[in-house]
Structures are given as C-alpha cells and as structure tokens.
Amino acid sequence: MCEMLEVAKSSYYEWLSNPISKRFSRYRQLDILIESIFIEHxxxxxxTRIYHELKYRGIACTRKIVAKRMKLI
Known part of the structure; x- marks a missing residue:
C-alpha cells in the first residue's frame, strides 16, 4: 500500500499512531475561539476586530488566517 501511495513506511506508521496533525488541532482550537468571540460580541x-481580540488574549495568529477560518466556519 505504501508503494502505491508513494509514502515512506515510517511516515505511514507515524500517521497511524497520531492521525491528527498539529496544524489541524491548532486550527480547530482557533475556530472555537473565533466563533466564541464572534458570538460574544x-x-x-x-x-480585524477578532484578530485584535485574539492578540489581546495572547493567541498568536494573523488577520489573514482569521479571515480564512471565518469563511470556513
């Protein structure tokens, strides 16, 4: 199967042990925060305002990421 997908065996077994990526989990937490701030206000x-609120709360992100995540929510 690894040969068909052109993936290294070590990468496949690493994915099996931890299928959720760090980026996905970070974006999921950011989505929850964005939605709660949006509803709170x-x-x-x-x-832009949500970005500044996140920055005030100490969450590192960019306005572009916030805008992109808001479109997906």
Missing part, C-alpha cells in the same frame, strides 16, 4: 465583529 453579538455577531458584529469582523476578522
């Missing part, structure tokens, strides 16, 4: 905040 009566659905009036855009990506």
């Amino acid at each position: 009566q659905e009036r905040y855009g990506s």
Whole structure:
C-alpha cells in the first residue's frame, strides 16, 4: 500500500499512531475561539476586530488566517 501511495513506511506508521496533525488541532482550537468571540460580541465583529481580540488574549495568529477560518466556519 505504501508503494502505491508513494509514502515512506515510517511516515505511514507515524500517521497511524497520531492521525491528527498539529496544524489541524491548532486550527480547530482557533475556530472555537473565533466563533466564541464572534458570538460574544453579538455577531458584529469582523476578522480585524477578532484578530485584535485574539492578540489581546495572547493567541498568536494573523488577520489573514482569521479571515480564512471565518469563511470556513
């Protein structure tokens, strides 16, 4: 199967032990925070205000990422 997918065996077994990537889990946490801030401010905040609120709370991200995640939510 690894040969068909052109994936190294070690990468496959590493994926089996930890199938959720760090990026996916980080984005999932960010989505939850973005949604809670959006609802907290009566659905009036855009990506810029939410970015500044996240920055104030000590969450490292960019406004571009916040805008992209808001489109997906």
